[in-house]
Amino acid sequence: MTKSVSATTVSASAVNRATYLKHLLTQASAAADESPLRKAPLKASLKALRDEAIAAVSDRTFPSGRDEEWRFTDLSDMLTQPFQRPSQDGAHQRATSVQPTLVDSAYQLNSVNGFFEGADATSINWLDGAIVAPLSELMDMPEYAQKLEPIIAQKLAKIEGADEIFTAINTAGFSDVMVVWVAADQVVKEPICINRESQGSAIAHLRTLVVAERYANLTLVESFVGTPEATRCNTSVTELWLAEGAQVNHIRIQDESAQTFHIAKTAVDQAANSQYKCTAIDLGAKLSRHHLEVFQSGPQTDTHMYGLSALGDRQLADTHSLLTMTYPHGTATQIQKNIVDDRAHAVFNGRVFVSQAAQHTDASQLNRNLMLSSKARIDTKPELDIVADDVKCAHGATVSQLQADEVFYLQSRGINAEQAQRLLLYGFAMEIVEKISLAPLRDALSERLTAWAK
Amino acid sequence: MSPPHGEGKQATSSSPLLLLTLYKMINENAKTILSVRNLHASIEGSEILRGLNFEVKAGEIHAIMGLNGSGKSTFSKVLAGHPDYEVTAGEIIFQGQNLLDLEPHERANAGVFLAFQYPLEIPGVSNRDFLRVAFNSHRKANGEEEIDVFDFDDLVEERADIVKMDVSFLDRSVNEGFSGGEKKRNEILQMALLQPTLSILDETDSGLDIDALKTVSGGVNQLSTPDNATVLITHYQRLLNYVVPDFVHVMCGGHIIKTGGKELALELESRGYDWLTAQEAVA
Numbered sequence: 001m002t003k004s005v006s007a008t009t010v011s012a013s014a015v016n017r018a019t020y021l022k023h024l025l026t027q028a029s030a031a032a033d034e035s036p037l038r039k040a041p042l043k044a045s046l047k048a049l050r051d052e053a054i055a056a057v058s059d060r061t062f063p064s065g066r067d068e069e070w071r072f073t074d075l076s077d078m079l080t081q082p083f084q085r086p087s088q089d090g091a092h093q094r095a096t097s098v099q100p101t102l103v104d105s106a107y108q109l110n111s112v113n114g115f116f117e118g119a120d121a122t123s124i125n126w127l128d129g130a131i132v133a134p135l136s137e138l139m140d141m142p143e144y145a146q147k148l149e150p151i152i153a154q155k156l157a158k159i160e161g162a163d164e165i166f167t168a169i170n171t172a173g174f175s176d177v178m179v180v181w182v183a184a185d186q187v188v189k190e191p192i193c194i195n196r197e198s199q200g201s202a203i204a205h206l207r208t209l210v211v212a213e214r215y216a217n218l219t220l221v222e223s224f225v226g227t228p229e230a231t232r233c234n235t236s237v238t239e240l241w242l243a244e245g246a247q248v249n250h251i252r253i254q255d256e257s258a259q260t261f262h263i264a265k266t267a268v269d270q271a272a273n274s275q276y277k278c279t280a281i282d283l284g285a286k287l288s289r290h291h292l293e294v295f296q297s298g299p300q301t302d303t304h305m306y307g308l309s310a311l312g313d314r315q316l317a318d319t320h321s322l323l324t325m326t327y328p329h330g331t332a333t334q335i336q337k338n339i340v341d342d343r344a345h346a347v348f349n350g351r352v353f354v355s356q357a358a359q360h361t362d363a364s365q366l367n368r369n370l371m372l373s374s375k376a377r378i379d380t381k382p383e384l385d386i387v388a389d390d391v392k393c394a395h396g397a398t399v400s401q402l403q404a405d406e407v408f409y410l411q412s413r414g415i416n417a418e419q420a421q422r423l424l425l426y427g428f429a430m431e432i433v434e435k436i437s438l439a440p441l442r443d444a445l446s447e448r449l450t451a452w453a454k
Numbered sequence: 455m456s457p458p459h460g461e462g463k464q465a466t467s468s469s470p471l472l473l474l475t476l477y478k479m480i481n482e483n484a485k486t487i488l489s490v491r492n493l494h495a496s497i498e499g500s501e502i503l504r505g506l507n508f509e510v511k512a513g514e515i516h517a518i519m520g521l522n523g524s525g526k527s528t529f530s531k532v533l534a535g536h537p538d539y540e541v542t543a544g545e546i547i548f549q550g551q552n553l554l555d556l557e558p559h560e561r562a563n564a565g566v567f568l569a570f571q572y573p574l575e576i577p578g579v580s581n582r583d584f585l586r587v588a589f590n591s592h593r594k595a596n597g598e599e600e601i602d603v604f605d606f607d608d609l610v611e612e613r614a615d616i617v618k619m620d621v622s623f624l625d626r627s628v629n630e631g632f633s634g635g636e637k638k639r640n641e642i643l644q645m646a647l648l649q650p651t652l653s654i655l656d657e658t659d660s661g662l663d664i665d666a667l668k669t670v671s672g673g674v675n676q677l678s679t680p681d682n683a684t685v686l687i688t689h690y691q692r693l694l695n696y697v698v699p700d701f702v703h704v705m706c707g708g709h710i711i712k713t714g715g716k717e718l719a720l721e722l723e724s725r726g727y728d729w730l731t732a733q734e735a736v737a
Binding site for chain 1: 503534535536537539557558559561562568570573574576577580584587588591592595627646648655683
């Protein structure tokens with residue numbers, strides 16, 4: 001009797017999850033049909049890409065705790081949210097913008113609910129050797145359309161893992177693609193900023209494609225914010241292609257509003273001698289997930305992954321990283337730090353794969369967690385899969401509370417216990433923030449974290 | 455049975471220094487800064503301090519010596535208010551206030567300073583910020599206005615000179631990656647900024663090479679005034695060549711078993727502690 005009841009429950013939930021996935025795909029397709037990209041000349045190739053994405057996931061169900069990849073991150077709350085695609089009409093209301101631009105730069109792309117927010121094509125930035133613009137605008141300009149067509153064909157949704165469920169939904173439904181292309185040997189000194197803002201209740205699919213040609217050098221700042229009034233979902237996929245010797249410094253600030261489900265992927269393909277550095281800060285959202293997947297596709301590549309989640313209330317942030325080292329002399333450093341207060345929950349799943357070919361690899365991974373409340377939760381799962389035999393791979397994970405001796409040391413200098421704890425928290429977080437090379441952004445974040453620690 | 459404070463001193467031979475200290479003792483103008491009576495303290499149920507009596511007047515430098523486990527470091531931590539130690543009996547009066555009623559930060563702001571044997575590393579917090587927050591906490595607690603970043607920078611760079619600390623250390627995380635000597639210099643720099651009435655230096659000499667020892671001692675001497683007092687906790691006589699104490703106390707079994715002048719330290723250096731601890735056992 002009990003058995004049959006539970007069997008019924010499971011199957012009902014499975015039906016529910018299958019239905020919900022269909023709903024998301026239907027909304028994604030509708031969003032695609034209404035998107036500014038529905039026009040020629042890319043119509044056919046994008047259509048093929050989107051169909052392929054849908055086909056990859058249409059026979060699956062929405063993830064549950066039974067999926068190994070989603071064991072610690074429960075998406076059930078999403079099932080009760082019949083998210084609809086956003087409409088572009090609602091997009092042009094920047095008066096309600098929740099935060100000023102983080103970094104001063106000539107290269108700013110603003111989007112609201114995934115739609116490019118710019119008065120006209122003159123706001124697109126380009127100079128010799130770099131393109132920073134939405135695909136929808138570029139397509140209207142024959143000289144760029146022609147240049148970009150092969151890049152789109154070869155690079156968009158082509159990094160391994162494109163059939164992951166939320167990546168596929170994103171491919172099926174993105175309204176536009178923010179394109180960053182930097183020509184060979186070009187050094188773009190100013191940071192390229194992509195500011196993602198969300199308004200209203202909707203599900204939006206945010207897409208970014210970054211191509212750094214041989215020995216190009218750029219800094220990318222992605223930020224995600226939203227107005228606080230509504231429950232919403234954002235999926236975000238950012239693909240970065242680093243050709244030989246390219247250097248990309250990527251800073252990602254997720255500070256979504258408290259009712260947001262934020263499910264994101266950063267996928268990176270690194271050719272020989274390239275260097276990729278990611279500093280990902282997660283402060284906002286009700287539930288956030290960041291897949292950070294780096295594929296070293298040539299020898300002597302260098303990868304740095306720094307992450308910080310600072311969470312309170314019932315927030316959940318899940319950092320799911322994958323580093324695939326398949327060529328010799330690759331190097332990698334990863335530090336993920338999490339601070340959890342109240343009933344917050346941080347998840348770190350850090351997979352490192354070192355193939356037989358990847359001799360002389362030097363990789364280290366460290367996950368440090370600070371628990372400020374006995375009701376908070378940490379799940380940490382380092383996964384090292386090392387086949388090569390001549391390698392250096394170090395990893396470690398710690399979960400701790402604020403050290404009483406450290407608090408006492410500060411107290412003995414006249415700082416009260418509460419302020420001492422704040423200072424220590426700040427210090428714990430700043431170790432990651434200090435990895436950010438842009439001083440104004442670092443300062444803004446340190447202020448934000450000071451406020452958070454209060 | 456612990457002898458009352460000062461008993462050992464009267465038993466020792468006279469020297470110019472001792473006469474000076476005796477003079478100080480009878481100098482009624484010198485204010486009592488710290489008065490510890492019958493102090494008992496334990497950690498995790500085991501008693502470490504057993505009836506400690508100790509008194510410090512303004513202008514004095516005291517050295518507390520003793521073997522490992524005699525309770526020296528515990529005493530310093532109890533004075534500063536470390537939460538792991540429980541005071542089960544006795545009292546600590548600091549400038550007329552019951553120190554045991556105060557939180558650790560309140561003790562610091564009242565003028566008690568403990569230089570740690572093992573200063574902690576605080577990654578991510580710059581030394582400059584830490585020092586400024588501490589400095590301003592003192593000012594606030596004492597009803598003074600906080601000083602701004604620029605004024606503080608001038609002040610801290612001037613004080614850094616007292617311990618010959620390169621200003622680049624101010625912009626590094628607190629004690630992170632500092633050598634033993636650099637950490638101790640940093641402790642004395644904090645002392646120079648906070649200008650405590652009572653400084654307790656817990657094994658400040660340990661792990662210092664001779665140059666660092668001279669620098670740190672020089673800093674301590676420079677900061678010593680007729681209005682404040684210093685307690686040096688040390689294993690070795692070495693430090694006392696540079697910071698000359700008015701009194702040397704020997705601690706054993708959680709209380710002071712002998713008090714003398716500077717020469718007691720030399721005697722301990724040559725004879726060891728056995729003759730004293732044997733006396734104590736007999737007593």
